[in-house]
Amino acid sequence: MTKEWKFTHNRAADAEWTPGLREIFDYRDLGIKDSTNGDYVAHVIRANGKHEADAVQEWHVHHCEFQFVMVLNGWAEFEYEGEGIHRIEKGDVVNQRPGIRHREIACSDDFEVLEIVSPANFKTEIVVPPA
Numbered sequence: 817m818t819k820e821w822k823f824t825h826n827r828a829a830d831a832e833w834t835p836g837l838r839e840i841f842d843y844r845d846l847g848i849k850d851s852t853n854g855d856y857v858a859h860v861i862r863a864n865g866k867h868e869a870d871a872v873q874e875w876h877v878h879h880c881e882f883q884f885v886m887v888l889n890g891w892a893e894f895e896y897e898g899e900g901i902h903r904i905e906k907g908d909v910v911n912q913r914p915g916i917r918h919r920e921i922a923c924s925d926d927f928e929v930l931e932i933v934s935p936a937n938f939k940t941e942i943v944v945p946p947a
Contacts, residue, residue, distance in 0.1 A: 824851040833862075837940060840866045849936040857936035860888065862928040875919045875945045880938035883912040883931070890927035895919050897946040917943055 824847040836843035841861045848858035891905045897917035904910060912918070 820853060821855075822851040824848065836861070839868050839870050840864060848932070852936070854936040856882075856932060856934045857938075858930070858932045860928065860930055863890065863923060863925055865925065873920050874942050875917050876940055876942050877915055877917050878912075878933070878938050878940050879915075880933050880935065881914055882934040883914070883938075884933075885910040885912060886930045888928040888930055890924035892923035892927050892929075893921040895921060917946055919945075 826847040831844050833842040833844050836859070838861075840863060842864045844860040844862075846858040846860065848856050885904070887904050887906050887908045889906055891903055893901055893903045895901045895918060896912075899916075901921065902910075
């Protein structure tokens with residue numbers, strides 16, 4: 817990690833919501849990617865009312881070193897390799913270990929999470945379901 821990180825103040829009043837990895841969610845970048853020179857990314861992800869199926873509902877893995885998820889609103893059900901199905905609800909936190917295969921089963925229309933990932937430019941890969 818670098819000590820050349822910059823101070824960031826990301827104001828909620830100035831929030832910009834954009835498309836991202838998932839079509840059914842909107843994303844608010846919190847400015848952490850730029851301020852940490854790509855060491856981390858932090859964003860708020862919220863359901864946008866769309867209900868199309870997408871590839872990330874299939875089994876997949878994120879190629880990252882750290883992934884923290886805190887549910888800010890609503891709920892979702894995920895299945896994790898070797899861990900089974902977990903319903904995550906408002907206030908819950910998940911430390912999603914690197915390389916764990918997982919899939920989303922369902923989420924509420926008001927689902928919203930804070931996600932912090934390292935490195936910022938992580939890749940997502942669709943994978944074969946676990947045995």
